[in-house]
Amino acid sequence: MDDALELAGIAVRGVSEAGVRTVIELPGLDLAFDMGTCPRSAVRRSTVLFTHAHVDHMGALASHCATRALMGMKPPTYIVPRAVEADVHDLLDAWRRLDFSEMPCRVVPLDPGESRTLGRGLVVRPFRAVHRVPAQGYVIWRRRSRLRADLVGQDPAEIAAARQRGEAVSEWAEEPLVAFSGDTRIDALDREPSVWEARLLILEVTFFDGRVSVERARGKGHVHLDEVVRRARRFHNQAVLFTHRSLRYSLEEAEAIVDRRLPAELRERVRLLA
Numbered sequence: 001m002d003d004a005l006e007l008a009g010i011a012v013r014g015v016s017e018a019g020v021r022t023v024i025e026l027p028g029l030d031l032a033f034d035m036g037t038c039p040r041s042a043v044r045r046s047t048v049l050f051t052h053a054h055v056d057h058m059g060a061l062a063s064h065c066a067t068r069a070l071m072g073m074k075p076p077t078y079i080v081p082r083a084v085e086a087d088v089h090d091l092l093d094a095w096r097r098l099d100f101s102e103m104p105c106r107v108v109p110l111d112p113g114e115s116r117t118l119g120r121g122l123v124v125r126p127f128r129a130v131h132r133v134p135a136q137g138y139v140i141w142r143r144r145s146r147l148r149a150d151l152v153g154q155d156p157a158e159i160a161a162a163r164q165r166g167e168a169v170s171e172w173a174e175e176p177l178v179a180f181s182g183d184t185r186i187d188a189l190d191r192e193p194s195v196w197e198a199r200l201l202i203l204e205v206t207f208f209d210g211r212v213s214v215e216r217a218r219g220k221g222h223v224h225l226d227e228v229v230r231r232a233r234r235f236h237n238q239a240v241l242f243t244h245r246s247l248r249y250s251l252e253e254a255e256a257i258v259d260r261r262l263p264a265e266l267r268e269r270v271r272l273l274a
């Protein structure tokens with residue numbers, strides 16, 4: 001695929017600049033996180049999971065919806081924190097009046113503690129984030145059928161016999177496939193074990209050095225690299241993508257700081273979104 005990254009076997013494409021625009025697409029799962037801008041490729045994503053309603057994360061919702069309608073694509077599904085659901089409907093209604101169009105879509109409120117099936121064996125569960133407005137991150141789980149735990153290592157003939165007796169020899173297992181932090185203070189992630197186990201973790205890291213103190217980063221509801229360094233041993237992810245870089249830092253600068261600060265064992269699994 002053209003400009004998509006391949007991280008832990010998962011295709012990822014996106015743009016994320018703190019305060020300006022964020023959209024992260026997972027083309028293989030047909031979904032996107034946030035829609036602060038709507039590049040041509042993102043129009044194709046039929047499900048968008050919104051973390052919060054800051055304009056740089058939600059400002060292009062209407063253009064995503066209208067462009068899909070124009071191109072005859074099926075109505076998209078927008079998953080949003082329950083706290084913003086009514087305002088999202090109001091926004092869409094205002095655009096429908098202004099645009100003289102229907103803008104068909106489904107707005108689905110989903111809060112931490114709830115889950116929703118996305119099809120293809122995928123389930124999404126939000127978790128509470130700590131930001132300046134109501135916000136949540138998401139973990140995408142993959143459900144897979146596997147051999148029942150007590151039958152693992154058993155003689156194949158015994159398993160076949162159990163099946164013959166009409167016993168269920170398989171059971172469902174869930175694996176955290178992708179975690180997306182959204183905008184948050186890092187302590188929100190400390191409460192979510194699955195975030196650190198997900199095959200791919202997409203983590204906002206907005207500030208990288210003393211130009212912005214940890215204290216100030218926290219006040220803004222964002223992650224500072226110092227806080228990541230302190231948690232280096234918690235990352236069990238196969239791949240970690242840092243997003244949402246402040247424009248104070250060029251990509252080269254941020255890469256150089258990350259090279260210096262992260263232990264090699266973690267650094268080799270980390271990519272920075274360009």
Ligand SMILES: [Zn+2]
Pocket residue numbers: 018019022054056057183244
């Ligand atoms: Zn943001």
Ligand SMILES: [Zn+2]
Pocket residue numbers: 052054057131183
């Ligand atoms: Zn924000």
